[in-house]
Amino acid sequence: MGTKLNLLLCVWGLLLGCTVGRFVVEKNSLRVTAPSSLKGTYECAIGNFGVPMYGGTLVGSVLYPKVNQKGCLNFTDVNFQSKPGGFPTFLLVDRGDCYFTLKAWNAQNGGAAAILVADDKAETLITMDTPEEGKGTDDDYVENISIPSVLISKSLGDSIKKALSDGEMVNMNLDWREALPHPDDRVEYELWTNSNDECGQKCDSLINFLKDFKGVAQLLERKGFTQFTPRYITWFCPEAFLLSKQCKSQCINNGRYCAPDPEQDFSSGYDGKDVVVQNLRQACFYKVANESGKPWQWWDYVTDFSIRCPMKEKKYTEECSDQVIKSLGADLKKIKDCIGDPHADVENPVLKAEQEAQIGKGTRGDVTILPTLVINNRQYRGKLSRPAVLKAICAGFLETTEPSVCLTPEMETDECLVNNGGCWKEKSSNITACRDTFRGRVCECPVVQNVKFVGDGYTHCEASGTLSCDFNNGGCWKGSQGGRAYTACLDDYRKGCTCPPGFKGDGVQSCEDIDECQEKTACQCPGCKCKNTWGSYECKCGSGLFYSRENDTCLGAYSATGVSIWMIILIVVVAVSGGYAFYKYRIQRYMDSEIRAIMAQYMPLDNQPEESNQVHHNI
Template identity: 65%
Template sequence: MGRYERSKSAILLGFLVLNLTQLVMGRFVVEKNSLRVTSPDSIKGTHDSAIGNFGIPQYGGSMSGTVVYPKENQKGCKTFSDFGSSFKPKSGAMPNFLLVDRGDCLFALKVWNAQNAGASAVLVADEVDEALITMDSPEEERSSAKYIENITIPSALIEKSFGEKLKKAISAGEMVSVNLDWREAVPHPDDRVEYELWTNSNDECGFKCDMLMNFVKDFKGAAQILEKGGYTQFTPHYITWYCPQAFTVSKQCKSQCINHGRYCAPDPEQDFSTGYDGKDVVLENLRQLCVFRVANETKKPWIWWDYVTDFQIRCPMKEKKYNKECADMVIKSLGLDLKKIEKCMGDSDADSDNSVLKEEQEAQVGKGSRGDVTILPTLVVNNRQYRGKLAKGAVLKALCAGFEETTEPAVCLSNDVETNECLDNNGGCWQDKAANLTACKDTFRGRVCECPVVNGVQFRGDGYSSCAATGPGRCKINNGGCWQDTRDGRSFSACMDHEGGKCACPPGFKGDGVKSCEDVDECKDKKACQCAECSCKNTWGSYDCSCSGDLLYIRDHDTCISKRATEVKSGWAAVWVILIGLGMAGGGGFLVYKYRWRSYMDSEIRAIMAQYMPLDSQNEVPNHVSDDRA
C-alpha cells in the first residue's frame, strides 16, 4: 500500500471514528461509587469517585481504610520498592488506600505498582479541574497486558479539589479514614438480573480481544447456570458504525462495510490490501446475533455461549478459518437451524437497512441511567455499565449485587458453579451413539471437546466433528471407524490394526476405506485369469477361474493343465483299493471258516469220549447215533 493509500485509509478511519464520537458525544456516563470521609472532622463528607475499568471493584459491598500519600514517586509510575516504600498494613491496622497523582504513565500501571507495594485500593487525584472521567486500560498495549490482567484491587479517580483536601490533611499529620462503597453501584430492584455484553467476534485486535475471549470461555458455565435457572436474562450486543456518504463507493468502505456503507467495522490488520476485511467481522457479528435470536426462539438462549466459544476455538483468524464454512460447521454441531440463521442475517449486499444491525445501532445509544456504549468490551448490569476487570469472579460479584436482598441464587453464596454441559446435545462434541463413545468432557470451567481414550486405545481428531481410534487394538473398537461388511458368510474389513494404521480397503475392493469399499471386478479387462484357455467369474471380494474342455486351472501359476495325469493316478488308486479290499475279504472269510471247523471238530471229539468215559458234569450221555425208545 502506497503512502497515498495509507493516508486515505487513515482519513477514512478518522471519519468513521468521528461519526461514532458525534453519535455518542455528551451521552457517555461515568460509572461512580460513593467515597465517604469519616475523619478528620474538617473534611468529613461524601464524594463521588469514578470506578476504574480494571481491577476488581467490590460490587455489593464496601471497604474502609486509611489514605496514604507517598513522599516519593507520587505519580506512582515507578516501582515503590525502588524507594524503599511499603504500604502493607501492620497487624491489626486498617488497610491502606494509596493516593497518587494523575499523569506521566498509564492509570493501570499506577495501580499495579501500588498493589505490589501492599496497598488495598488506589485513589488517583486528577491534575486538572474537570468532570470525572473513567480510567480505562490501553487498547493494544501488549507490554502492559500481563500486569493489567493481574490487578485485583479496586481503584477510583477523584476530582483535583478533593484530592488537594486529602493531601493537606495528611501533611498536617491527620489520620484520614475513608469508606469506599459500591453497594448502590448496581441497581437491585427484584429477583432477576438483566445484563448485556457488548462484544466483538474479531480475535486479533490485541490485549482487549484476548481478555474478552478468555472471559467468554471462563464465564460460560456460570452464565448458562444462571440463565437455565431463570435467574438472569442475558443479551449479547455488537457495536457497528456507518461509513460517510461521500466514501461509500471507496475501496476502504467496500472492504469494511456491508449494506452499502451502513454497517462497518475496522480492518482487523489495519491493512486493506491483505488478510481479513472489516466486513468479515461485521458479517460474523451479525451471524452471532442471529445465533442468539434463533436459540432464543427455541427457549435455549444460552446456546449463544456454546457457539461463541466453539467458534473461537475452531475458526480463529490466525489459522485462516474465520469464515462462513467453519461457522456453519459449528452451527450444525450445536443442532441449530442453519436456514433460519441465514434468513435472519439477510442480504449483506442490499442497498437497504438490515433490521438486526439497525436495532444494534439504536441500542448502542444510552437510555435512562445507562450511557452510550463506546468501550469494547462493555458489560451492562441492570442498565448500569460495569466497570472493572472482565473476569469470572469479578463479573459474578457484580451480577449478584443486582439481585434484591435475600433473593440471590445459590451460586452467589458459593465459590463453585457446578454444571454438566455434556448432558445437552452432547455439548456439541463428537459422539458415536452405537458404541456409546463421546468426546465431551465436563469441567469446572465448562465442557471441552477432546477425543477419548477407550481401553488403552487413543482416539484422535478435532473432538467436534471427528474422532478415530489409532494404534494397536484400534480395530477392536467400532472396527477403528473403518468400513466392514459380511455377505454370504464372508467378512471383510478395511481396518489395519497396527500403530499408525489407516482405513484401507482390503484386496479385491476399492474405496476410501471409511464409508465404503466396493468390489473390484477382477474379470474386467482380463485383470485375472489371463491365460488363453481361462474363463473368469467375478465374486464379492474375489474371483473364480476355470478352464475349457478337459483342462484343470492352477491358480498359483495362472495356467491350465491336462487332467490325463490326474486320471491315470486316479485309475491305479482304484485298482489298489479293489485289491486291498479283496485281500481283506479273503482273510476275513478264512478266519471265519477256520473258527467254524474247529468248533465242529471239538464237538465230535467230546461226543466220542463221552461214550467211554463220562465226564464229571454228565450223568448220562445219550446215544449219539440214535434213540430207540418209544
C-alpha cells in the same frame, strides 16, 4: 483501541442526526470518616480495570507517598501492606506522566488495598481506561490488576494531602453497594462484544472470559435468575466515502454497517466486513436460539467458534461457522434467513437495532468502550474475569434474593460463621436465624421442612404449626428411661410445654417423676401393694384379686351380687351358644316349610289331602 472507537462513534452519532447520546462516567461513593474537618460523602469515578467491589464496601486509611507521588515507578523501598489490627492502605497518587493502569499495578505490588488517583485539574470526573493496544501493554500486567481503583477530584485530593501533612489520619469507606441497581430478583445484562480475535490482548482476554464464564452464565440463565443479551458495536460509512477502499473493505449492505479491519491492513488478511458478517451471524444465532427457548446456547456457539474457526488459522469463514451451528443442533436455515444478503443495498433489522441500542438511554449512557458489560442498564467498570463479573451480577439482585452461586466462598465470606452473625441459634441443633446474603447477613427466623419458626430472629425463634414438636422437641423437656420415653411438648391445639401425667415440673427445663406410692395418690385399696416406676406405678392385689386402675380397687373372685367372675363368663358363653342353636333351629324349620310349599304345587304329599274336584283334559 478505545479512543479510536470513541472517535468513530462520535462521527457516527453526528452523521446519524438523531438523538445524541452521551458517555456516562460510572461512580461509587466515598465517605470520609476522619478527620472531622473532611467528614462527608464524595463522588469518585470507577476505573475500567482492576476489580471494583460491587455490592460491598472497603474501609481503609489513606497514605500519600513522600516520593514517587505519581506512582509511575515501583515502590521498592516501602510496603503498604497493613499490619494485623490496622486499616488496609488506600494509596493516594497524582494523575499524570504514565498510564492509570501502571499506577494501579505499582500500588498493588506495593501492598495497597486500593488506589485513589487525584485529578491534576479542576474538571468533571472522567473514566480511567486501559491503554490503547500497542501502547504500554508490552506486559500482561493490566489483566493482573486486582485492586479497585477510583479517580477523585483535584479539590478532594488537595484536602486529603493537607490533612495528612498536618499529621492527621484520613480514614474513609469506599462503597459500591449502590453502584449497580438491584431492583428485583432477576438481573438483566448485556455484553457488547466482537467476533474479531486478532486485536491483541483485549481480544484474547475477551475470548478467555467467554470460555471461563460460559458455565455460570448458562446456569443462571437456565434457572431464570438472569436475562442475557449479546450486543455488537457497528457504525456506518458516510455517503461521500461509500466508494472508498476503506468503506468497501470494512462495511456491508452498501456502507450501512462497518467494523474495523482486524489487522489494520486493507489489502491482506480478513477485512472489517468479515467481522461484521460474523457479528451478525452471532446475533442471529442468539435470536433464533432465544425464540426456541434456549438463549444460553449462544455461549456454546461463540466459544466453539473461537476454538474451531480462528483467524490465525484462516478458518474464520462461513463454512466453518455453519459446521459449528450444525453441531449444536440449531436451525441453520432460520439463521441464514436472519442474516440476509450482506451485499444487498437494504437495511438489516438486526444490525439496525444494534446501532440504535448503542446510544445511551436513561442512566446507561452511550456504549463507546469495547468490550462493555451492562448490568441492569448500568455500565460495568473493571476487568472481565469470572469472579469480578459474577460479583457484579450478584450485586444486581434484590437483597436476600441472590442465587446460591453468589454465596460461595470465592464470592464472599459467610458472616454467619462468626458468632452466628449475632442472630438466634438453637443450641442443640443447627437451626439458625442467620442467613448470609451478598450484602451481609440478615436475622430471620427460618422455615425448616415446612415448619415456620417465629420470633425476632435475634433473641428467639420458636416453631409454629402442627409439626413444632419435630424440631428440638418444641423447646420442651423430654426424657427416656428403661425403654420408656416421655415429652412435655404439646403438638395439638393446646401447644406449649406441659409435663405428661406421672411427672411434675415446668415442662421446659425439667419434669420430675411423681412417686404415686409415697404421695398416696394411687393404689390405696385394702391389701394392695404399690411400686413406683418412672412416669407411672404398679399396683398388685393379694389373694389372686385383680386391680382396676380406673377405679383404684381390687376385683375379687365374686362381685357384689355374689356371682363369681368366672361364673359370669360361663353364663355368657352358655347364653350365646344357646341363642345360636335356637337361631339355627328356627332357620331350619322355616326353610323346610318353604320347600314343602313349593313341592306341593307339582305333586301331592303324603300328609296332604286330595282335592274333590280334579281337572281332566280331553285328548
